[in-house]
Amino acid sequence: MRLSQIFTRTARENPAGETSVNAQLLERGGFVYKNSAGIYSYLPLGWQVLQKIATIIREEMNAIGGQEMFMPAMVEKKYLDATGRWDVPIGFEVRGKTDEKANFVLGWTHEEILTEIAARFVSSYQDLPFAAYQIQNKFRNEPRAKSGLLRGREFMMKDLYSFHADQADLDRYYEAVKGAYHKIFHRCGLKTIYTLAAGGAFTASNTHEFQVIAPVGEDTIFVCAKCDYAENAEISKLKNSGQCSQCGGKIEERKAIEVGNIFPLGTKYSEAFGLYYTDATGNKKLVVMGSYGIGLGRVMATAVEIHHDENGIIWPENIAPFKVHLIALEGGKTEAEKIYKDLIGQDIEVLYDDRNGADLSAKAFQREASAGEKFADADLIGCPIRIVVSKKSLAAGGAEVKRRAASETKIVQLTQLSSFLL
């Protein structure tokens, strides 16, 4: 993509009042636009990142047998009445302008919707187990949206639901999802801590959260310095003992961001919707369920919180909007154009800063940018590899290659550039 043609623009100043790093850098870089508190538009650059995250999640969900689908954003009252959750204050009621009473809520979770669907199709033990997921926006009436993308009122979520013949099979799948989640977060450049937690409005059972340690996090966890066993402060019995119940190691208190969670639901929802199956011996039994969530925007924001420096974002390789940020400076325009086409031909993702300055005589693009501005933008946007082509680099023998996270540069011959990157 050519930087000269992206309709957004980077900003020199932080947005007024925003103190969280993710809000500052994502808005300055033109990744997101805040429409309301906790409600964001994803701009072209931010959407690239979000799609990278979505792809990773899809790959790992599909690998454990998840079937992708899509459910409605508007959830009718009858669904939440069935489980007594209509009055949970998390939801935004939806009404027509002339309606006296709301009969719908904007979906903040979809257990009820999918359980009813499952009840239509599941009748035998041979129909189990299965798991289905969607990537869709959730709406939650947060009393306090905060910290940029970290706690929003509308946010994109992957929600997976699994259906099993018995608790043992749920337990088996729960472990499979746990493994998939660790892979997902690892691929997104995040180290997560598997944390025992409460079930909130979803289940009375204990649940598990995937927590990333960060000062901006709103959760407090107690984590063992030795074995990483952790409990959320809301249920923790470790906070007083100071000693790990698993290995005896030292317990530390940490602020953390919850990027995902997994819930054993039991039979609460299958009871409410009459989701039964007939087992091999002809007995009618309730289906046992689990649900599993990941907030995509929160993953993106957390990556920024963890990976940045004073000049901007340092995207983890797998979720960077582009792999390469190509800059043409004076005397390098012709070569840069060729490199740009070559890299695209090799399926190497490249953001090309083709703004004027490289060739002042040909005003091929509307906007100009100085060399310094191009460097500043490359640092702010944070693609993993920066390539500069200029009179100076060509005299040195090729293009200058620099990793965003490193300070040293290297000259690579133009003919070897794409193989160097692959």
Next chain:
RNA sequence: CGGGCUGUAGUGUAACGGCAGCACGAGACGUUUGGGACGUUUUAGCCCCGGUUCGAAUCCGGGCAGCCCGACCA
């Protein structure tokens, strides 16, 4: 939902109750190109409603909105 702070051009910020300024951005012309260049010039604003006052961006009241702390929460 309680508390605190804050709302001024596209963005970031000034202005004692008395002509709303600066910087960046954006447009034009020229110069310039290895770390957010320079000159000339143009552009564009007081969150909303009410009150006090000769006069309100400024004071008062009420809304609405944003940020932060707490409560809550995935």
